[in-house]
Amino acid sequence: MxxxxxxxxxxxxxxxxxxxxxxxxxxxxxxxxxxxxxxxxxxxxxxxxxxxxxxxxxxxxxxxxxxxxxxxxxxxxxxxxxxxxxxDRPRDELTIKLALALATPGIDVDRVVHTQRAASKRALQEFVRRKIRDTRADNVSGRLVLDAMIFQTEAEIRWLDHCAESIGGSDPRPGAEQP
Known part of the structure; x- marks a missing residue:
């Protein structure tokens, strides 16, 4: 920013x-x-x-x-x-964290992914609640920023699901079948 x-x-x-x-x-x-x-x-x-x-x-x-x-x-x-x-954008701390977790002995990478996914889901819910609460029609910039945060968080959750699948961990999605 x-x-x-x-x-x-x-x-x-x-x-x-x-x-x-x-x-x-x-x-x-x-x-x-x-x-x-x-x-x-x-x-x-x-x-x-x-x-x-x-x-x-x-x-x-x-x-x-x-x-x-x-x-x-x-x-x-x-x-x-x-x-x-x-x-030009700042480094993505989550990407760095997961890359280093994979290379660090003794780290439960599956747990790291699940912890982050849970936090991302909570953040997504909060962004959606804020968007619903902000009903002011004149605050277009605020709504667009919240939309960006929602879209980015949804993408992060999809990426974390992909990470869990790629590292062979359990699928973090509720009700998902194990391979």
Whole structure:
């Protein structure tokens, strides 16, 4: 997740201070990924340093708003116009964990797969509940983020089923026949 570009996109709407950016970010993504306020201000500091954002004078309440610069707009447009490749995404910790579990003596890989599958099923149920609860028609971005999380979690569960079958463990699906 790119906080840098998320903040630039939000500042394209107009000047905001840190807490406004945090709230707008979380609202835009359906509160799927909480954003630490320290991360917001650290990222803003880097954006100011890189001259993509400028800080404005403090308000009476001591809040310092920020606004995007022309260089920031150019950077943001470039980000939107460039596809995100699979190689540009963070490493998949689950894939690494399973690969290392297979290579580590004494690890019950079948149990690792079953534990993760159970956790993924719970996460999927929570995403679906959240989607049902969020009935606001105007929150298209939040619904799309939840849809992405649902689709990714469903794919993860299918992949875990494939892993269980490939390593010769029991099929984790309820009622599944053993080969």
């Amino acid at each position: 790119s906080i840098r570009y998320g903040l630039l996109a939000l500042l394209e709407r107009g000047p905001m201070y840190g807490y406004q950016l945090r709230s707008a970010f979380e609202e835009s993504i359906g509160a799927t990924w909480p954003l630490n306020i320290g991360q917001v201000y650290t990222t803003l500091g880097r954006l100011v340093r890189d001259e993509l954002v400028e800080s404005l004078p403090e308000h009476e309440a001591g809040q310092r708003p920020y606004r995007i610069t022309e260089a920031g707009r150019t950077e943001l447009v470039g980000w939107f116009e460039t596809a995100i490749g699979r190689i």
